[in-house]
Amino acid sequence: MQDSASFAKNASLTGSTTLASRFEQGCQLVEAGKLPEALNILAECAAGEPSRADYVDTWLGALLQNPAAAVEDRPAAFAALAQLSQEEHWHEVLQQGQLLLRDFPRRTPLLQTLATASASLGYFEAADCYLAAALEISAEQPDLLRQRAKLLAQLRRYDEALETWMHLERVSPDDAGAAGAIASLAIERSRRRHGLKRRVEDFWATAPKPRVRIQPKPPTDNVYGSLASPQKNIAAPVQRTQLQELELAVREFPSHADNYLQLTPLYLERGRDQEAERMLNRGRAATGNNPRVVALWEEVAVKVFEDRVAHARRDAAEHPSANSQTALAQILRERDKLETAVYTSRLQREPGNLALQYELGVRLKRSAKLHDAMKHLQLALGxxxxxxxxxxxxxxxxxxxxxxxxxxxxxxxxxxxxxxxxxxxxxxxxxxxxxxxxxxxxxxxxxxxxxxxxxxxxxxxxxxxxxxxxxxxxxxxxxxxxxxxxxxxxxxxxx
CATH class of the missing domain: 1.25.40.10 (Tetratricopeptide repeat domain)
Structure with a gap:
């Protein structure tokens, strides 16, 4: 095993061409089954360019393939790493953490720490490699699933994020954030299908990269209720679309939340946003305020107001008058009131979610409630x-x-x-x-x-x-x- 000095020396390789050639050499050694030699080279590459997801992913894959040798635990080294992480010295965390990972490749908290350090430095794809490796070891760990789901959403990989949140909901049904995240991602996926801008609360975020259009799912087989699909013993069954089947299921079985969750994206895809909002509003009462239905209603209600604000802005620009300006100001006040209520409700459901503190602070600031806004924004700094x-x-x-x-x-x-x-x-x-x-x-x-x-x-x-x-x-x-x-x-x- 290399000591720290030799590892740091190898990690100092900075030439992209040199690292690329070393990476190719390491990949060839992996294919030849020479894992110990490959690991030394791949570790150089991952340390030399920690932002390169392909370097990190290949190194981690080789680490998990290689039988781990028995080594003594090093509590002092892990304590030092925890201190560096607490002080947010992320470059040092990566350097020391990668060294420790050589001897402890299956320690999931260490992989989580390296993921956090990578994401904090802006190496989001590399951070996902560490989390994916950790989930290979412990696929049912809720905090790992939650961290990866959030990261995938930040990477605009909405389908994978949605699957991860749904997995978390199965593993931990009482998770406070899963229902709202699933609803939000359903809205984002629907907007992307129509080429709409990503609806994010921080308007500083970069635009998402183009993605391949997701094909609509075939007619569902899991709609609750016997009336949701034609009966087999009828000679000439009535052919219904997926949307019609779901509408019928919602009318016949209004207390079942899954039907609302499947029907809403279909309404949104057809531009029937206000109908979706009204349906979900009824669904809140019918399902006893099911958390997923409530979260989806919040998302759709905010989207409906966004469209109203955009229309009012266009009207004020095209037909400037005192009336159009008054109407715009009124719509903005109503939007801020709704969004303040939405994020207040979400914080009550997820009091530990600091990102929601930021969102609520922004809404309170819009409403000129500056001192209240500052309390939430201060918490969001964490x-x-x-x-x-x-x-x-x-x-x-x-x-x-x-x-x-x-x-x-x-x-x-x-x-x-x-x-x-x-x-x-x-x-x-x-x-x-x-x-x-x-x-x-x-x-x-x-x-x-x-x-x-x-x-x-x-x-x-x-x-x-x-x-x-x-x-x-x-x-x-x-x-x-x-x-x-x-x-x-x-x-x-x-x-």
């Missing part, structure tokens, strides 16, 4: 995936309250903690931080923020002009300070 977004919203709240130093602090936090797919949030945060730094006469800080923003996006708003003016002002101030220093030196008495 969730890595929304930390930067929550920090930005906190900066906005403090700015509206005219607390400029605190606003600058949170804008700076947002720029420093933004994940890879939150580039837009980072740019907006840097811009706002630079504007406030200029306002507070912190010229060096403003120049630093603007330089970073121009490095990322030279055409962002008027950042280039602001940087030029800030540099000129800073240069003038430094010249005056230097001149004043020389005058004081020349006027000093000689000892």
């Amino acid at each position: 969730e890595l995936t929304v930390r930067a977004l929550a920090a930005f919203e906190l900066g906005e709240c403090h700015l509206q309250l005219n607390d400029v130093p605190q606003a600058l602090r949170f804008y700076r936090m947002a720029s420093e903690t933004a994940l890879t797919d939150q580039a837009a949030a980072r740019k907006h945060a840097l811009y706002q931080a630079s504007v406030l730094a200029l306002r507070m006469k912190l010229l060096k800080n403003a120049v630093r923020y603007l330089r970073e923003l121009n490095r990322i996006d030279p055409k962002f708003r008027d950042a280039a002009t602001l940087l030029q003016n800030a540099q000129a002002t800073l240069s003038t101030a430094e010249s005056k300070a230097a001149s004043a220093g020389r005058r004081v030196s020349n006027s000093s008495p000689t000892v």
Whole structure:
């Protein structure tokens, strides 16, 4: 086995060509059955480019194939890794965790830690490799299933995420978040089929990559009720579509939740959103507020309001008048009221879900309830995936309250903690931080923020002009300070 020094030396390979050739060599050794030699090479590749999912996946596959040698447990090493993870030193967590995984390849908490570190650094596909490997070892572990389901949804792999949430619901029927997640993913999948934009709460998220269209399922065989399908002993059965069968089942057996869950996506695919909302509203009462029906009703109700808001915006733009502006303002107030109620309800069902704290905070901020919003946004800072977004919203709240130093602090936090797919949030945060730094006469800080923003996006708003003016002002101030220093030196008495 390699020691830490030699492993770090091998991990320092940075040339993509060198790593690619080493990776090919490692794959050939795996095919030849020479796993010990292959593992050394594949470990170099996974450590050299930890963002490469193919490197990580091949290495993990070889690790799980190789019979694990008996080694002594190393509690001190695992304690040090836990400390690094708590302090969020993710690069060190990856380095030390990969070393430990060589000797403990079937330890699922270690794989989970490596997945968390990879996701925190923006290596989402690589993080999924660690979680998939952990689930090969322990397929029924609820926390593993939950973590992977969330990651798959973040990767826009909605079908796999939906299957994972459904598996979690079978393994742990009382899981608080599964019902809402399944409903949300059903909505997202329906929207994707029609080329609609991904409905996400943080508008900073990148657009999803194009996916292959999912073929509609054949007529269902598991609709509850004997009237759901034609009886075999009738000579000329009435041919019904899947939608008609489900509508009939909902009317005949209104207390069975599964029929609502299957019928709703069919309504959405046909643009019958308001009918879907009314049906689910009736279904809430008929099923005794079944959690999945309630969660799906919330999603559809929010979607219906989104469409109403979009229509009101178009009307106000095409026919500007006091009436159209009043109607738009009224629709926005109604939307904010509904969404505030929805996320308040969800937080009651899932009090530990910090991402929901962010969503509720955003809605309260829209309603000008700034102090209430800030309480929820502060809690959301504990969730890595929304930390930067929550920090930005906190900066906005403090700015509206005219607390400029605190606003600058949170804008700076947002720029420093933004994940890879939150580039837009980072740019907006840097811009706002630079504007406030200029306002507070912190010229060096403003120049630093603007330089970073121009490095990322030279055409962002008027950042280039602001940087030029800030540099000129800073240069003038430094010249005056230097001149004043020389005058004081020349006027000093000689000892």
